[in-house]
Amino acid sequence: MGTVAYGLLAKVHWPARERAIRGLVARHFLPAEANRREMIRMLDVGCGPGWLAETAASLGADYLGLDPDPPRGRSDVVEGRAADVAGHLEARDVVIVNGTAHHLDDVEFESLLTAARGAAGVIVCDHARDETTSARSRFLQSIDRGRHVRDFSVFASLAGWQRLETTRFPIRIAGIAAWDYFAAAYRPEASS
Ligand SMILES: C[S@@+](CC[C@H](N)C(=O)[O-])C[C@H]1O[C@@H](n2cnc3c(N)ncnc32)[C@H](O)[C@@H]1O
DSSP states (O other), X not given: OOHHHHHHHHHHHHHHHHHHHHHHHHHHTSOOGGGOOSOOEEEEEXXXXXXXXXXXXXXXXXXXXXXXXXXXXXXXXXXXXXGGGGGGOOTTEEEEEESOGGGSOHHHHHHHHHHHTTSXXXXXXXXXXXXXXXXXXXXXXXXXXXXXXXXXXXXXXXTTEEEEEEEEEEEEETTEEEEEEEEEEEEEOOOO
């Protein structure tokens, strides 16, 4: 999809996703000001146009975007795939996988999660699919360019990760719920 087309569609689907991710970062990963030792960084895997940079700035966080097809002329976005994340990761990172998990096959998704265990946490925001998902949303999931829309049970329990919070929300067009979405925050479980 071209930049212009994505930009138009994003007017519909961006605000709800941005709000959910912002809330999860603020509630789970921003240290209380008094105890603040280090600025977190939002490492945005499959960042597309890199719009979460504005969210990061407004939260007082640093930002790095990673995408196989990065926007030109941005010093805070680098070219790369999810499988390359280890080469960019810092311990202070909150790895954001926003609308990207359904573009990753199981091997690449697992390698991303394994590498991200060296970070502070992960936030996944993606299609929600389970027995409550509407027929309309299932249809939209079936025609998505990403071929790996997963059942929510996969995200309910990611091996090696503690799920901190999940929020489910519809993305609406003209007031009608179109896509069922979720956003979930995780932190790595301590290894035994
Ligand atoms: C639906 S777009 C979401 C973009 C952005 N996160 C947003 O929410 O606006 C999916 C993004 O995943 C990227 N992508 C596709 N395959 C990828 C891979 N293997 N690793 C990382 N990103 C990938 C695409 O280039 C695209 O920018």
